Amino acid sequence: MDIIFHHPTFDTQFWLDGMQQLIPDARVRQWRPGDNQPADYALVWHPPVEMLSGHSELKGVFALGAGVDSILSKLQTHPDMLPEGVPLFRLEDTGMALQMQEYAVSQVLHWFRRFDDYQALKLQAKWLPLEDYRREDFTIGVLGAGVLGGKVAESLAAWDFPVRCWSRSKKNYPGITSYAGNEELSDFLNGTRVLINLLPNTPQTVGIINSQMLNQLADEAYVMNLARGVHLVENDLLAALDSGKVKAAMLDVFAKEPLPENSPLWKHPRIAITPHLAAVTRPQEAMEYIAKTIREIEKGESPSGQVSLHNGY
Numbered sequence: 207m208d209i210i211f212h213h214p215t216f217d218t219q220f221w222l223d224g225m226q227q228l229i230p231d232a233r234v235r236q237w238r239p240g241d242n243q244p245a246d247y248a249l250v251w252h253p254p255v256e257m258l259s260g261h262s263e264l265k266g267v268f269a270l271g272a273g274v275d276s277i278l279s280k281l282q283t284h285p286d287m288l289p290e291g292v293p294l295f296r297l298e299d300t301g302m303a304l305q306m307q308e309y310a311v312s313q314v315l316h317w318f319r320r321f322d323d324y325q326a327l328k329l330q331a332k333w334l335p336l337e338d339y340r341r342e343d344f345t346i347g348v349l350g351a352g353v354l355g356g357k358v359a360e361s362l363a364a365w366d367f368p369v370r371c372w373s374r375s376k377k378n379y380p381g382i383t384s385y386a387g388n389e390e391l392s393d394f395l396n397g398t399r400v401l402i403n404l405l406p407n408t409p410q411t412v413g414i415i416n417s418q419m420l421n422q423l424a425d426e427a428y429v430m431n432l433a434r435g436v437h438l439v440e441n442d443l444l445a446a447l448d449s450g451k452v453k454a455a456m457l458d459v460f461a462k463e464p465l466p467e468n469s470p471l472w473k474h475p476r477i478a479i480t481p482h483l484a485a486v487t488r489p490q491e492a493m494e495y496i497a498k499t500i501r502e503i504e505k506g507e508s509p510s511g512q513v514s515l516h517n518g519y
């Protein structure tokens with residue numbers, strides 16, 4: 207079995223050695239421009255078109271992340287990049303759900319205990335106990351209730367917050383109210399105090415967090431964008447912060463990354479920023495997952511994690 211690997215920033219040797227160890231009879235190589243030798247599996251992030259194009263012998267392509275929007279958008283301009291019938295897989299959790307839970311829970315608790323207000327008071331040297339927020343006024347709404355959104359919702363429900371989620375199909379997560387489809391979006395938003403985004407980037411979700419959505423949230427709402435920058439209309443968020451409709455935001459992802467130095471988001475006192483690291487690929491977990499999936503494919507099984515090219519995620 208031949209496995210080819212391409213990632214613009216990962217430690218390639220670490221991955222080649224790791225995959226070799228997990229699948230000892232495989233020949234694992236770094237793909238380099240000009241390499242047109244056949245392969246059974248490809249592990250990729252931002253793959254050059256020629257790496258995959260024409261390789262209909264591939265039994266699977268693995269994206270080395272959870273979101274496959276960069277690959278799918280390249281497919282729009284280079285439809286032959288992924289030969290027809292070659293399945294595309296993505297990372298399902300592989301250690302990312304726990305990271306997302308840490309990020310979301312810590313920030314929700316930060317807002318709920320009003321640490322942002324106390325930090326502002328501290329800067330004015332003001333000793334001023336504020337009224338506690340009540341859990342019943344702190345409904346958390348998670349946009350996207352898949353592998354990561356579902357786990358984030360679960361971890362917040364464990365802290366006894368009222369939690370709801372929104373997805374395409376109805377969910378049955380214990381203690382979480384599920385809303386599905388565009389027809390239930392307004393009900394989902396109505397009363398949501400903390401909005402957490404974990405949707406994939408698809409034509410249906412681009413720009414979804416806009417004025418219209420923000421205006422339907424509870425007053426003094428909080429917004430956490432952990433999915434993709436293109437989901438959020440940044441100027442609409444700034445307007446909602448200025449009007450007071452939104453009290454604060456925590457952003458991990460941006461329409462343009464790295465976020466340009468002159469972006470007004472940097473200077474806004476009620477916006478917190480992290481540089482797209484809410485959940486990073488954990489190499490060992492990812493390799494174990496890929497090796498397991500390859501074994502399942504080799505046995506003729508249908509492993510989970512296959513991307514629906516039709517749905518775009």
Ligand SMILES: NC(=O)C1=CN([C@@H]2O[C@H](COP(=O)(O)OP(=O)(O)OC[C@H]3O[C@@H](n4cnc5c(N)ncnc54)[C@H](OP(=O)(O)O)[C@@H]3O)[C@@H](O)[C@H]2O)C=CC1
Pocket residue numbers: 272273274297298299302349350351352353354355356372373374375376387404405406407408410411432433434458459482483484485486519
């Ligand atoms: N900031 C970071 O560091 C990271 C960000 N991400 C981002 O998180 C995203 C989510 O990852 P993951 O949970 O694994 O993805 P999943 O595919 O498991 O979940 C996606 C969820 O979104 C729902 N959904 C998709 N389209 C729509 C729509 N049009 N309307 C309503 N709901 C919709 C799906 O509904 P249904 O369940 O019905 O299919 C599903 O519940 C990734 O695509 C990626 O962009 C991922 C990792 C790290």
Ligand SMILES: O=CC(=O)O
Pocket residue numbers: 270271272273274485487
């Ligand atoms: O944003 C990261 C990913 O894995 O998707």
